[in-house]
Amino acid sequence: MTNNAVDAGARRSAAAGDAADRRPFWGRLVNWAPYQALVALLFASPRRQFVLLAVLPVIWIVTQHLGPMLQMLQVSLLDAYPIAPGQENHYTLANYARFFSESVFMMPFLRTITYSAVLTVVTMLITYPVAYYLARHVKRDHQLALLLLLLIPFWTGEIVRTYAIMILLGNNGAINLALKTLGLIDRPIPFMYTGFSVSVGLIYLTALYMLLPLYSALEKLPRNLSEAGADLGAGAWTRFRRITLPLTLEGIGSGCTLVFLISTGYYGTPVLLGGPNTTVFAETIAGFFHVAGDQWPTGAAFAVIMFFAALVLTGVFARFISALRKGDSK
C-alpha cells in the first residue's frame, strides 16, 4: 500500500466523521437503546459475529450454486420424470447406458470435445502475441485505453456477435465479396453452416477469456529477467522459450481452462452458424428438453456426462501444465 493511498483513506474517514456530525442519523442510531441492545445481542462474541456473517451466504451457495447441479444429478438417475402421483422414485443407470449404447450420440459428443480443444489451442496461439504486444510494448497509459478498446466487442452478447459473423461469412458476405473483387473466385465459397463457421464464431466469442489471463500473466512478468537473459547472450527465441513462456504457463493454464469449459457450453452459436453435419452435444442435450417430458432424465444424464468429461479433461490439462512448470524449475 502506498503512502498516498493511506493518506487518501485517512482523509476519507475524516470526511466520514464530518458527515456524521452534519447528519445526526448515525449518531442517533448508535445511541438509541434498542439498537444498542440488538448490537450487544448480535455481536456479543467474535464467534457469534462470524456465524451471523456466514449463515446466509453459506445457505445461498449450498442451495443455489450446488442445488441445481445435485438436482440435475438426481433427475439423471430417475427412470421417469416427473414422477407420477403416488409413485416412488426408481433409480437407474439406464439414462447413462443410453449414451454408450446408441452411437448417434457419440459423434456430437466427440465433435464438441474436439472443437473445443482445437479452438482453445488456436485461440491461445492468436491471443498470445496480442497480449504480449499489449503488456510489453505498449506504454502504461495507452495499455488501459487499448484494453478498453478490446473489451467493447466482448460486452456485446452471444447472439448479436454470432449474427455479425453470419454477415461476414455469408455467400454475399464481406469475405466472399473481397475474394470476388480480387478475382480469386468466380462463385462464393460456402463458409456458412460448416465446422469452419462454427469455429470462427466460437473463437470470436471466447478470445477475451484467453486474452485477459495471458495479459495479466505477461504484465506481472519482471522485464529485467529478459534483459538479464539478453546480457547472458540468449537470443530472442531462447529468451522467449526459456524465460517468458515458462513464467506465463499459469496464465496459459487458466485461459485454456476457461475457454475450453465455456466453449463446450454454447448452444445458440452452433445452431445459427452450423449445419446438419456440425451438431454439437449442446444441441443433442437440448433436444431431450424440447420434446415430451419423459426425456428429461436422459437429457440430464447427458448434461452430467458432458460436464464430467469437460472437468476430467481440464483436470488432466492442469496436471500437464503443473508438470511442465515443475520440469522448468529444476
Next chain:
Amino acid sequence: MTRSGRVWLSVFFWAFVVYLFVPLLLMILMGFKDSKFIGFPIKSWTLDWYLGVFDDGTVLSSFVYSLIIAVCSTVVSVVMGTWLAVLLSGRKFAGRFAVYALTILPALVPGIISAIAFRVYARQLGIEPGGFAIMWSHAVHNVPFVALVVMARLSTLPRSLGEAARDLGADPFVTFTRVTLPYLMPAIIGASIFCLLLSFDDFVRSFFLGSYDPTLPVLIFAKLRSGMSPEINAISTVVLILTAVLGVWAERSSRRMNREH
C-alpha cells in the same frame, strides 16, 4: 526484440483489433441498406429499419422485459456476491476453500449445462418458466463475478481503517456500512454494470427458462432462425451501442473512483 519483430507484433495486434471490429461494423452498415436482401453491394441507404424497430411493439416490450430482468438479477447478485467476498476475505475458518470453490462454481459450469440444471431445479421447486425463473438463473450465475471483483478490491483495504473505526467505538455493522462499503463502491459499481450486461445479453439461460415472452437476445435468435433481415441489424446495432456505451462508462467511472481512493 529486433525492430522487425516488433513491427510484426504490432501488425498482428492491429489485425486482431480489425478482426474484432469488422464483423460488428459490417452489421451496423447493413442496417442502413435500402433492400431486404443482406449482402453486398449496397446501392442505396435508408433509416426505415431503425424506424421499424420503434413501430414493432414486440421489440420494445422484449427490450423492457430484458432490462427489468437484468436490474432485478443484478441487485441479488451484488448483495450475495459482496456478502460472500466479505466472508471469504475475513478471518480464516474451516471449510473456507469449500466455500470459495462453491462461490465460483457457477462461473465454471458451461452455459447449456447450467441452463439445464436450472430448468430441472426450477421444476422441482415448482417455479414456472418465465421472467422470475430467468431472473433467478441470471442472479445465481453472476454472483461469482461480483465476488471476485469485490475480493480483489477488499485485498487492498488498509487494515488500519477498520481498526480506527473500532477504536472510535463503531460496532461491526456501523464499521461495515460507513468504512468498508464506501471503500468497496467502485468495485461494486463496476461489478453491477458487468452483471447488467451479462444478464441483458444472456441467451442460453433465457432461452431454456423462458416461456412465451422472449428476452431481446431470444427474440433476435427467433427472428434469425426465420432468416436474416435488416430489421435485425437495426435492433442489434441499438443493443450494441447501448452495451458499448454502458461498458465504457462503467470501466472509466470505476477507474476514476479507484484513483480517488
